[in-house]
Amino acid sequence: MSTTTTTTKIFVTGATGYIGGGVVNVLIRHPDFSSFEVVTLVRSEDKAKKLRTLGLKPIIGGYGDLELLTKAAAEADIVITMVDSDNLNAAKAVLEGIKQRFEQTGKPPILIHMTGTAFFMEYANGLHGNSERVYSDLESDVIEAIPEQAFHRNVDVPLIQADKEGYAKVYLICPGTVFGIPSGPIAELEGVQHTLSMQLPFFFKVALDRKRPGYIGEGKNVWPAVSIHDVADLFALIFNKARGDQDSLGHGREGLYIAENLSYSVEEFLQLAGQTLLELGLVDSAEPNALTEEELTKYFGPIWPALATNCAAKGDRSRALGWNPAHGKEEFLNSVKEELLEYLKHNKQ
Numbered sequence: 001m002s003t004t005t006t007t008t009k010i011f012v013t014g015a016t017g018y019i020g021g022g023v024v025n026v027l028i029r030h031p032d033f034s035s036f037e038v039v040t041l042v043r044s045e046d047k048a049k050k051l052r053t054l055g056l057k058p059i060i061g062g063y064g065d066l067e068l069l070t071k072a073a074a075e076a077d078i079v080i081t082m083v084d085s086d087n088l089n090a091a092k093a094v095l096e097g098i099k100q101r102f103e104q105t106g107k108p109p110i111l112i113h114m115t116g117t118a119f120f121m122e123y124a125n126g127l128h129g130n131s132e133r134v135y136s137d138l139e140s141d142v143i144e145a146i147p148e149q150a151f152h153r154n155v156d157v158p159l160i161q162a163d164k165e166g167y168a169k170v171y172l173i174c175p176g177t178v179f180g181i182p183s184g185p186i187a188e189l190e191g192v193q194h195t196l197s198m199q200l201p202f203f204f205k206v207a208l209d210r211k212r213p214g215y216i217g218e219g220k221n222v223w224p225a226v227s228i229h230d231v232a233d234l235f236a237l238i239f240n241k242a243r244g245d246q247d248s249l250g251h252g253r254e255g256l257y258i259a260e261n262l263s264y265s266v267e268e269f270l271q272l273a274g275q276t277l278l279e280l281g282l283v284d285s286a287e288p289n290a291l292t293e294e295e296l297t298k299y300f301g302p303i304w305p306a307l308a309t310n311c312a313a314k315g316d317r318s319r320a321l322g323w324n325p326a327h328g329k330e331e332f333l334n335s336v337k338e339e340l341l342e343y344l345k346h347n348k349q
């Protein structure tokens with residue numbers, strides 16, 4: 001008697017990213033990995049060579065190679081996108097491929113996309129930490145009403161529309177600030193994975209340049225945060241349910257999964273970063289103070305108001321799936337020094 005194993009074809013973008021590396025580790029460690037064909041979009045042959053050693057199948061290309069994105073998506077049962085939550089052209093190219101796959105197979109492919117909580121943000125100029133509203137990922141009507149002009153919605157809305165039209169099952173993972181030092185198979189490949197968060201390095205760079213940590217306004221603005229490992233765990237839950245038990249998993253407009261487990265202010269992490277920088281002799285004062293208007297323009301340009309916002313969001317839908325994030329405020333605060341040291345390794349003073 002012969003047995004046949006069906007191959008699950010998975011196309012991943014952003015596999016070498018800060019978040020993406022952790023997500024791909026979930027695939028590599030998955031009990032069904034031997035039946036997966038994991039195609040990863042990679043920009044360099046050097047990274048591709050290293051990813052091949054883990055049993056992945058890199059294709060060389062960028063997010064601007066729209067035909068390549070369409071072709072790769074058209075060959076996949078599952079697509080995971082983690083490069084750029086604002087790139088509409090790339091999203092459309094991926095959707096085009098997914099539609100072609102649906103037309104060939106009659107089965108809607110799964111799309112798991114990394115978005116972020118920035119569309120909830122409220123401008124505060126760093127002066128306070130009180131959000132007018134705490135958004136829950138269960139509030140589908142409220143989220144649906146957020147316009148496409150808000151961060152990430154230009155991409156999220158068409159993805160949800162594809163789900164409504166029935167040719168894709170779409171799941172959106174929506175983290176706040178992601179923190180922690182990556183580990184696992186992708187991180188162990190020399191020079192492959194991005195090792196720094198998106199938010200903290202902005203302020204490390206400023207502190208080193210002006211020899212004192214600096215915040216916007218009073219640095220009181222507050223954001224939700226989640227560890228890189230807890231994001232990977234949430235991905236694993238969604239991935240497994242989407243493959244096996246789709247009825248128990250909201251998708252499309254009911255398929256936004258917020259990842260958060262603590263909140264923090266800019267002032268809080270700058271206090272800690274300042275102490276470490278002073279111990280290392282890299283600043284004259286550990287105590288953060290307000291950046292002048294001139295400094296705001298110099299360091300951040302026109303985006304500075306976005307860095308001084310509040311954001312309040314709850315992952316109720318994520319937790320209802322059984323997601324139980326393990327890393328809280330203490331781990332976040334500990335990660336500040338770790339990440340600063342990692343930043344200094346890559347940015348020699």
Ligand SMILES: NC(=O)c1ccc[n+]([C@@H]2O[C@H](COP(=O)([O-])OP(=O)(O)OC[C@H]3O[C@@H](n4cnc5c(N)ncnc54)[C@H](OP(=O)(O)O)[C@@H]3O)[C@@H](O)[C@H]2O)c1
Nearest residue numbers: 014016017018019043062063083084085115116178194198
């Ligand atoms: N980090 C956070 O706190 C956070 C929070 C919420 C949402 N998000 C969203 O999650 C996504 C991933 O974030 P991240 O922090 O993991 O980003 P990241 O560390 O900068 O990783 C970006 C990934 O995309 C790849 N990439 C970048 N530009 C590309 C291009 N033009 N063509 C092909 N690949 C390209 C990078 O490849 P290389 O190795 O070649 O550079 C890397 O694999 C983003 O959309 C981000 O907005 C992030």
